Amino acid sequence: MNMRFASITLTAGLLCACSQVPVYERPQAPIGAEFESAAGLPDAVAPQWWRSFGSPQLDALIEQATASNFDLRAAVARIDQARASLRIGSADLLPNASASGSISSNRQEQNGRWDSGESDQASLSVGYELDLWGGNRAAREAALARLDASRWNRAAVVLVLQSDVATSYFQILALSEQLDIARQNLEAAQELLDLVQVRYDAGAATALELAQQKTTLLSIAATIPSLQQSLASARNAMKVLLGGEPGSELAAAPIAALTVPDPSPGVPSALLEQRPEIRIAEASLIAANADIGAARAALLPRVELSLSAGVSGALTGGSSQFVSLAGSLAQTLFNGGALRAQVQLSEAAQQELTASYLQTVLESVKEVEDSLVAQRTASDRAVILEQAAEQAREVYRLALIRFEAGSEDLLTLLDAQRTRLSAEDSLVQARYNRLLAAAQLFKAVGGGWAEAALDET
Template structure:
């Protein structure tokens, strides 16, 4: 074995021995105190516990509402939403950046060639000499040994940032799906409220016709006539607002689908055409794996942890090996070969504390991200608990408002009959008319709240995301 090869073998062996000197430490997930179970409240405590024991959130959770149109909207949103497309592009950027970092761990190979021809002005007259020719080809292989694990740590950080971008994409998908469902339900509720307002307006106009007839016969005064006209106008004034709410929900849907909002409209007509699914909640500890935003926060923390290893490695010496081979006369018949092996050593003796400051900065960044991760866990717990409570209390509220709407319809019917028979004044009829409209409108809003709460439960639980980290 030549001395050069012996030297190279010795240096290579030292890499394995110095591998134990890596400056990084294994990552450990921060300890987040997780409750053993969710608190349940309201009339459907038992149903929530039963559902939690029996089922899990499906990957296509929106199909539980039983709307083929909603299914189509979800497919369109995932395919065309611009925020989602931007998130996918960020994954490609992160992967490209990780590739660049990984490339720094590989040897570099440079090849160079040269050729020259010279003619001397001192050649004798009549000489046939064409001068001299020279040519050479050189190849250099250089490699910086990762003695302290700094480059490996940089690669770990880059891969963690790829994971971050993937989890970010998944979070955008979940948010987009939840917004599509919520705005679809808002649009259907607006149509229901418009239908109720239209029915009440028709009834109020019918009463107005009766009042006008009685006024013409002197049975009612101008006061009753003005009161009923006011009631009709108030109902009419609600319709433009409800139409605006319908249009706002539909334009929001269009944007989520990546479409221009002008002219977009849904086909569905009523919330009554949907079914409200039974809610299921897995154990709180599962949130750490099931919510993409929590996994995203942890990926950012993992990257910061790896950055500390890279910053610490920069405090230590670096060793660079290079091997060069030069072939001369490659374009002529005669050729020569020369080779060399070199090692260079570098260590920063004084930098005013720059490298040490980078370590401290990385450690402080990790401390910050630990707190952000723990806060994201608490936020997730709160969102699940709030959505479960909203679903539970919303069911109770909707039941009471449905009964109130039924009673108000009966009260209006009785008041209308009595007014027509002359046994009751118009003021009582107007009051029952107003109460009926408010009760029926509140019932629809309570229905919307139940559907919105169900969407929020699915979103808070991470939807059907399985956390595989694939892009």
């Protein structure tokens, strides 16, 4: 019997090499060797990319969000689910064992006499399914790939969270500065209205000029509630990102005080390794590839071995022992084509995920290209608007001097005032867009992610 068992085990071991999983090859995406808009950029993106903006307050906010955000907690829970699924999928590769015991007592009447008897039995059973066609190993491979997908999903959530915190922070600074500019211009408009009122009382200004300045004052005042509402909404959005925590009080730092980094996208092929969305798509594709092997293996015969050993009568006297070794072979002959349909379903799912993977790669490359263009455009526009704002302030200063001297009419001064207000507001918006474009580019290239970034999960 020992020789037969050894022969069966050896034969099964040889057959276990017959995996039904197709050989996986990464699909070749139609991408170029480099980005079209990336000439002259530096080479590296640091994992803690947000530090390149030079804001300790932003650093603290991202650290707080990483510790408290609920979307991130949900992503970590999905990793735990995937790990549990992997353990479930791996269980079929190991033997299963069970133990049982029983004891009974009975009495029966025969010819007016009562006879009694007792019996007991204890047994241990071990069963093992020979993975002849690699179906169980394929299921484990699929579960392992889905675990990788869940880990990269966490990386994607972290990257989006970091980008959203940075964007909200920039928006809060920009709105705060726009609100300050509006208040300063309101104060200047009030001073000018007082001046016009004095001139009107002295007969040196007309009622029309007085009404025009009052209209300008009210127009500036009307922008303040809208800015206050937008600022409150931005602060509320930041609170959600921080997991409901208020976070540290945001200092009213000028947005121009932040450093504007110049991140590099690297090369398109690097996105395949560091962009979380692409890694998620590929992990899902690998899992689907393994699912094909599991579906194909289900079409083939199943062999199970079982070993049982036990003892009976140990407690009631007259004990005896027993041992049995059995093997079983099972093959589905007809089930309406369900198993073959499962193979077709798995193959179609793999084809779908292949197309999704290639689409994800192309969309990622496009996002990087768009971010590069947005970064350069925002940078050029900010430089021009800085000059325009400086000129607008000088025009207003000169117009005010000439108006006070009586050599310029109020209409010219009002026009200079509106131009200055618009130029200063546009400059703040341009600086915000420049920071936003840099943050979006960091996000588009994957934020400097690498395999080591996933070790903590």
